């Protein structure tokens with residue numbers, strides 16, 4: 001056998017070995033799993049699948065590329081790698097996302113695989129949908145129609161649409177509820193008598209005084225006011241009659 005023939009056989013042997021090694025090790029493709037999600041429903045999970053062989057360990061690198069996302073939208077390293085162990089066919093890359101408070105459009109990023117063992121599909125995109133449509137609810141507001149005793153009141157609260165597109169706000173902006181007024185029980189009967197107060201002017205050393213009390217319930221029996229006549233507190237008037 002000539003030297004050129006030997007060289008050709010050796011080259012074919014090497015090619016065959018390489019193909020055999022790749023066939024045994026397989027290749028890894030990315031399969032989008034939870035590609036699109038609301039920003040409060042993370043993480044986004046990319047499934048990686050190993051095909052055409054599962055012998056030995058197989059490592060692929062990945063990179064997360066910003067397409068429209070902001071720097072703080074993803075709470076994860078932008079680079080990493082995944083190792084499939086012998087016999088392993090599936091693995092995942094989980095990307096934690098940030099549930100911010102900023103109204104914004106949906107945002108997109110991409111995962112890209114690299115390495116010696118990557119397959120035909122090495123990249124796919126994921127979309128983070130915004131969930132910031134409304135302002136926080138305001139305070140509950142409502143008054144009771146009575147000042148004491150059992151009663152309910154209707155309270156309302158409001159919020160505003162803060163979404164980038166107003167059409168996204170499909171839920172109510174006003175909320176209401178009926179709650180107990182939680183008032184103290186109403187007093188029974190009359191209040192205490194008030195102090196005596198002068199009525200009119202002092203005439204012939206006599207002065208009319210009056211005091212009143214207030215009914216604290218729906219109806220009361222008895223006088224609402226009392227009157228009395230006293231000596232005027234004026235020099236020259238007798239001390240009493």
Ligand SMILES: [Ca+2]
Nearest residue numbers: 099100101132
């Ligand atoms: Ca949010």
Ligand SMILES: [Ca+2]
Nearest residue numbers: 100102130132
């Ligand atoms: Ca947001």
